[in-house]
Amino acid sequence: MERKRIVLGVSGASGAAIAVRIATILGAMAEVELHLVVTAAAERTLAHETGPEGLRTLEEAAFHRHPIRDIGATIASGSFRTAGMIVAPASMRTTSAIASGLADNLLTRAADVHLKERRRLVLVARESPLHLGHLRAMTAVTEYGAIVAPPVPAFYLAPQTTAEIIDQIARRAIDLLALDLPLLAACWSGTA
Numbered sequence: 001m002e003r004k005r006i007v008l009g010v011s012g013a014s015g016a017a018i019a020v021r022i023a024t025i026l027g028a029m030a031e032v033e034l035h036l037v038v039t040a041a042a043e044r045t046l047a048h049e050t051g052p053e054g055l056r057t058l059e060e061a062a063f064h065r066h067p068i069r070d071i072g073a074t075i076a077s078g079s080f081r082t083a084g085m086i087v088a089p090a091s092m093r094t095t096s097a098i099a100s101g102l103a104d105n106l107l108t109r110a111a112d113v114h115l116k117e118r119r120r121l122v123l124v125a126r127e128s129p130l131h132l133g134h135l136r137a138m139t140a141v142t143e144y145g146a147i148v149a150p151p152v153p154a155f156y157l158a159p160q161t162t163a164e165i166i167d168q169i170a171r172r173a174i175d176l177l178a179l180d181l182p183l184l185a186a187c188w189s190g191t192a
Helices: 016-027 040-050 052-061 093-100 105-117 131-146 162-175 184-191
Strands: 004-010 032-038 064-065 084-090 121-125
Touching: 004 016, 004 105, 016 032, 016 040, 016 052, 016 084, 016 162, 032 040, 032 052, 032 105, 040 052, 084 093, 084 105, 084 162, 093 105, 093 121, 093 131, 105 121, 121 131, 121 162
Parallel strands: 004 032, 004 084, 032 064, 084 121
Antiparallel strands: none
């Protein structure tokens, strides 16, 4: 069985638990090979929001963690075929860099590669309120082919805990890759 390579980029915006949940779900799937890239700001946010176990959980779920400064990493090349990339959370700094083609670190370079190769790129854009520059950056990445999916809870599922909200957002982001992975589409919608 050929595994589907998925890249998970984690930037420094609040919402680190979403990245941890995405990694946990994908890392448990035999049919997925998860590649991880984490910014320095994300490491700080992870430590603050999830404690030391957050980064450890990400790394354990990943097939490989790529250093943020390794612009020569496999995920920086269009010849390294992937099934898609999720950036969760996607800070406005990262979103704006992707929108302007500023591939100054491995996360933004990998996102840029996904856009140029016309592969799925899902940005879990995390900021509120938004100013016009944020909106223009999200419009630009959408015009380039990315999917902007802010972490908005599905209140119609009547979540009882924060963990349920995080799980739904994580599963929805994964589902947007349109990979036909077992148990995902039904689970995020509450029908499983």
